[in-house]
Amino acid sequence: MNIETLVQRNKEDLAGLEQLLGYRFTDLRLLQKALIHSSFAFEQAQIDKNNEILEFLGDAVLDLVIGHMLCKHFPDMREGELTRLRSSLVNESHLASMAREVRIGRYLCLGKGEDSSNGRNKSSILSCAYEAVIGAIFEDSDYGTVEAVIVRSFVPGMEAKKEELLMADAKSRLQEALQEKFNEAPSYRIDREEGPSHEKVFTVSVVFKGDALGSGTGSSKKEAEQRAASATLTILADVIDQFSG
Numbered sequence: 001m002n003i004e005t006l007v008q009r010n011k012e013d014l015a016g017l018e019q020l021l022g023y024r025f026t027d028l029r030l031l032q033k034a035l036i037h038s039s040f041a042f043e044q045a046q047i048d049k050n051n052e053i054l055e056f057l058g059d060a061v062l063d064l065v066i067g068h069m070l071c072k073h074f075p076d077m078r079e080g081e082l083t084r085l086r087s088s089l090v091n092e093s094h095l096a097s098m099a100r101e102v103r104i105g106r107y108l109c110l111g112k113g114e115d116s117s118n119g120r121n122k123s124s125i126l127s128c129a130y131e132a133v134i135g136a137i138f139e140d141s142d143y144g145t146v147e148a149v150i151v152r153s154f155v156p157g158m159e160a161k162k163e164e165l166l167m168a169d170a171k172s173r174l175q176e177a178l179q180e181k182f183n184e185a186p187s188y189r190i191d192r193e194e195g196p197s198h199e200k201v202f203t204v205s206v207v208f209k210g211d212a213l214g215s216g217t218g219s220s221k222k223e224a225e226q227r228a229a230s231a232t233l234t235i236l237a238d239v240i241d242q243f244s245g
Contacts, residue, residue, distance in 0.1 A: 001044050003029045006036075006109065013107055020102040023137055023149050030054070030140050034132035035104070037125060039111030051132035058135030062090050065150045073158065084169070088161050089154060096123035098153060099130040170229035174236075178208060181240055186232070188225045191215065206232045213239055 007014065007028045014031055018024050025031045034051045041050040066089050070082050077085070088094065099105065105120035108129060119125050138146040175185050189212070192203040204224035205215040214235065216227025232239065 003032055003049065007032045010107070017102065017104070017107050021133065021137070021149065022152065023141075023145070025136070025140050027140055030136040031133070032109075034058075034136040035107050035129060036109045037111065037114060037119070037129070039114040039119070040109040043111045051129060054132040054135035054139070055128045056131075056135070057138060058131035058133065059090075061134055061138050061146055062095075062131065062150065065147050066090060066154060068147075069151055069154065069158075073155075074162065081169075085162055088164070089158070092123050092127040094161075095127035095130045099126035101153075104129050104133065170226050170233055174206070174229040174233055177233075177236060178239075182209075182243060184209070186213070186229075188228065190221065190224075204228045208239070209243060211242075 010032065011028070014025075014028055017031065033049055034054045036050045038050040038052065063086070066086050067082070070077070070085055074082065074085075105126055108120055108125070110119045110125075114125070134146065134150065137149055179185055186206050186208045189205050189207050190202060191205055192201075194201045194203075199219075201217055201219060202221050202224040203215060203217045204221065204227075205212040206228045207213070214228050214231030214233075216224050216229075216231050218224035218227055
């Protein structure tokens with residue numbers, strides 16, 4: 001069995017995937033190659049190609065396109081924040097979720113063992129296959145075309161990822177800002193614990209130099225602290241004015 005044979009056998013499925021991707025291939029062999037896992041290539045002695053090189057290419061394309069996209073959408077973000085946001089968009093978990101959105105798992109060529117062990121739903125396999133598909137689109141077209149495909153797919157969830165990142169990073173950013181200005185870190189005070197033990201809701205306040213600043217609620221102390229820190233960051237200029245005066 002060779003790539004051409006696989007393309008002919010899977011032509012209808014490949015057309016379905018093209019529709020989900022929003023891109024029609026000039027050379028369907030590239031798309032087919034992107035879907036060949038190494039376990040399948042190993043079992044099929046006639047097939048000496050798998051998706052690993054396309055995965056390598058797609059990884060580089062995603063880094064570049066998403067990095068460029070973030071710089072354009074969030075010009076005021078710092079370099080470290082942009083790096084962390086890009087990492088959250090191209091990590092295994094997020095790429096696997098992108099692969100699931102276009103149902104890549106159902107189109108994969110897997111070895112029997114990998115297929116029987118739920119390989120079509122493994123995040124590691126799906127994320128690599130998604131990168132390979134992006135690499136295949138780049139090989140089949142050009143930078144502008146693959147950029148449009150990536151932007152269309154990633155922009156809808158980008159703002160939520162940014163908020164998630166900033167929320168998770170709020171405590172460290174607040175501590176850095178206050179220590180830099182006043183050489184003193186904030187503390188956190190639990191104001192309330194409500195609800196049954198399995199559904200607790202915590203309310204926490206940021207305390208600095210004896211004064212309560214922003215507050216936040218969450219289902220854990222950590223979440224409530226992050227929300228309180230995030231709320232304080234939104235009024236940080238007023239806080240600095242208050243304690244500098």
